[in-house]
Amino acid sequence: MDDLKAKYLSQIAEASDEAVLEDIRLAAVGKKGEVSLKMRELGRMTAEERQVAGPALNALKAEINSALAAKKAGLADAALDARLRSEWLDVTLPTRPDRHGTIHPISQVTEEVTAIFADMGFSVAEGPRIDTDWYNFDALNIPGHHPARAEMDTFYMHRAEGDDRPPHVLRTHTSPVQIRSMEATGAPMRIICPGGVYRADYDQTHTPMFHQVEGLAIGKDISMANLKWVLEEFVKSYFEVDGVDLRFRASHFPFTEPSAEVDIRCSWEGGTLKVGEGDDWLEILGSGMVHPKVLLAGGIDPEQWQGFAFGMGIDRIAMLKYGIPDLRAFFDSDLRWLRHYGFAALDVPTLHGGLSR
């Protein structure tokens, strides 16, 4: 019996594949296998002999079966390993091409600005791009002869023969939305009005369309000091710096009184703008206390209400924050530019997550 065991165990160990292994199994423990035949002989044995031979044969059968199973598993593993070895792929090959979309800086910065002012209670107002000259000029205390009107390089809409109304204009600023919003909601109010505006000017630093955001806050006791605080908070938040110096310079806009141009402290090093440090001043916006005539034009009693307004260029603050050199490229849709300066779809600016990555 030991011979039998040695024979089959060595055959099993040497089996090269599953077919050979099956042959061995049949030869050893199959119905007519050598071990099975021996087991049939048990019936002819004496009880004493059977007492010895029976367990031994069973043990032999179990041992062979176990060796067969182990070998089978070993062969399967080896076969899998061999297959996997043949299944080598060049994983450095590129993937299927995927398009990466982007958000235009104007949209992104508009959302940033909105997030900041929303926190200070400003809602977003909108108005038409084509507007009457009353909303764009007269209501903002810019009468027909005012030099500012000529200086604005206004685009006028064509007037049909016989239509004697003054020509409509492409809004030269977002300020007409102030008037429309005052008419719509009355005081008190806090709004920002982002959007496209138009001036007939095209050169290195001017495009015939650009984007502004207007801010307006009207209340009982809103002062220029509040304006300064709001702008300080805005600039800090927008440029993502801890502190910033703002300089208010007296100036003149027909729609505000007093008026101030606002500079931020900055430095230019190697063409890079750093806000909040350095000895340079950069003009970023115009502002002031809303002129009583403008309040009146919007149907608000200047004896009861007062407030501030400001306006700045969205494209301009986008250029400053993100180091974009040329305004004209904003509207050229050059794919290389869109991909370089654009923002990922999921980069939604929030105050809790941060405005920029």
Add this chain to the structure above:
Amino acid sequence: MKFTLSWLKQHLDTTASVDEITYALTDLGLEVEGVEDRGAKLADFTIGKVVSAEKHPDADRLRVCQVNTDEGMKQIICGAPNAREGITVVVAKPGVYVPGIDTTIGVGKIRGIESFGMMASEREMELSEEHDGIIELPSGEVGDRFVDWLAENDPAKVDPVIEIAITPNRPDALGVRGIARDLAARGVGKLKPASQPSLEGAFPCPITVSIDDDTLGQCPVFFGRLIRGVTNGPSPQWLQDRLRAIGLRPISFLVDVTNYFTVDCNRPLHVFDADKVAGNTLRVHRAKGGETLVGLDEKEYTFSSDMTLISDADGVESIGGVMGGLRSGCTEETVNVFVEAAYFDPVRTAYTGRALRINSDARYRFERGIDPAFTPVGLDLACEMIVEHAGGEVSSRVQAGAVPDTTRAYRLNAARVQSLVGMDIPESEQRQTLTALGFRLDGDMAHVPSWRPDVMGEADLVEEVARVASLTKLVGKPLPRVTSGVPKPVMTPMQRRQQAARRTAAALGYNECVTYSFIDQASAALFGGGDDATKLENPISSDMSHMRPALLPGLLQAAARNQARGFMDMALFEVGPAFHGGEPGEEHLLVSGLLVGRTGPKDVHGASRPVDVYDVKADAEAVLAAMGAPAKVQILRGASDWWHPGRHGMICLGPKKVLGIYGELHPRVLDAMDIKGPAMAFTLWPQEVPLPRKAGANRGALAISDLQAVERDFAFVVDADVEALTLVNAASGADKALIEDVRVFDEFIGGSLGEGKKSLAITVRLQPRDTTLKDADIEAVAQKVIDKVTKATGGSLRG
């Protein structure tokens, strides 16, 4: 507006430095645009004295000079012919930069002899073109700075020139005196008393002046004096220096005087050659229309009715407030001069100047508003100056009309500065500021000076006080929140919808563009626009002549530009307004996407393929879904003719409610816009997407069944023009309770089916809710599906 420091000091008694003055100007609202300090580059030149000058042993023209300087005796080799013992010179020692020769002086050897500096000529210091020899000063102490000597003896040479920007509300600051007044109010010096003319006319003015009654509104007053026997010629040096310093060319004394008073006190004047004034009469009147005049700029102008003209007996002589005429202008030969000072209405002057396209100094000032009360004073000051330098005899003053009354007063409410600006300025200081600016305070009423047409209310008083006090000192004060606690969201549903559309399109791989709102007529016409209603009256170029009727033409132009740069495949989108008319509000928001070329570059996996309609359909559906559009829609055809007639769909809620269109663009449009390769697009109308009916965030309960769903496939043979959606809708309607989903998974056209036929295969998913489906139930539903589909499509189950 340019002026020099010494000119300013003629009106302002100050010791402030240029830096202090420019800082104050900018802070006051008179923004400094530039300072040209010609003395700065001469700061290191000092005065020396030549003690001896010997001929250079090896050069006939060179002299070896011993020069006494602030650093003791220096040996300097000099080639100037006038280098000689005893003269006072200007020395540039080693290390000094000499601007005229763009060199920094070093110690050198000239023909073997050491030289420790240089003696400078005027040209070498850029003082003049003079270079015949080195400067010989008539005075000066050894060691003194040369700039100090110049400031003392020839100040014009080192007079700093300051240029400031003047906002339209400050005509008074268009005169040096007005600027001085602002600075004095700020405390940068003291305003000197104004010159008071004391002119007595020696004879009656032979020229009579008149203003037509209907013209008094646009020219309320006109003054003049005649000076006879003047000698015109070049102006005195100081006047020439001043005009040159601010960029004006001296012409002749009589003309220069008018320029001087224009800048000095914002008082434009006009000088007529009195001998050329026909009929000794000047009449101010409205143009009838059609009159012409050759102006001082030698251009001919034709007038339209109501412009303000000044005519003599022969015709038009001058355009009131804008420009004088060439014929009666003063020349070198003028001996009798008539000096005019008038007040022209700003509005009329602006319209006239704009219509005639004349941008003269006079127009610039009159349209902003000069000081009417100063009119006769300015005239007399000018006449005094003319007589003083050019001789002659002055007539009495003629006058037509009357100086317009500008008197007005506003209440100074001291608390208003605190409430409006947020600065605490004592009332006494407020009153002092206003007084310094020329306001007259009578109790709490502030009477506005005649030179401040901009001050029209209480708020203007606040502005004056605040700007003089300096807004730089303003300290920010928190703006209280509207409501306490967490701020509420502020965006409207439409604003959120725009943002969702934008972010979704970007996530789908589209690059957002912002293109101009105006476009060329031809491109606009391709997309249903380009009519006169959307035409610009004054486009910046013919490429931007009409408001865009859609976003696609701009995106297609962008695509063409990119293709011209070698980028053939792209996905672009834009969210923005398009214009269907020229009235306010005749605009609508659109979202458009454009796919051009292939899905990507050729790749190892063979994934790249030309873009097709189903790409843009998927993207349009995704963006619509992000904007909250319902999933169940109709797909109709028959959109505008810039779409491929057979390859587009309108996503609709009913035949008139179009949410969006997707499809292939018409080849003719692509050809016209120079696009290569297939181009697919979608346009969505966010404002058409219905707002959700229910309020609140609740999603409703989720109803799911634990019973197993069953899927069955069917294939139908239908006519080739039967649309899949018809089939799907029919199948879905077979048992609304049981059928959860119907999907098309195969389309097979022609082949064994025969011409004009196709097979559409669908999977129908049945989801039981109450009991497990038995074969008989499934068979029953299957039969209903077959019946419904064959009825709706006229097709049959594929055998």
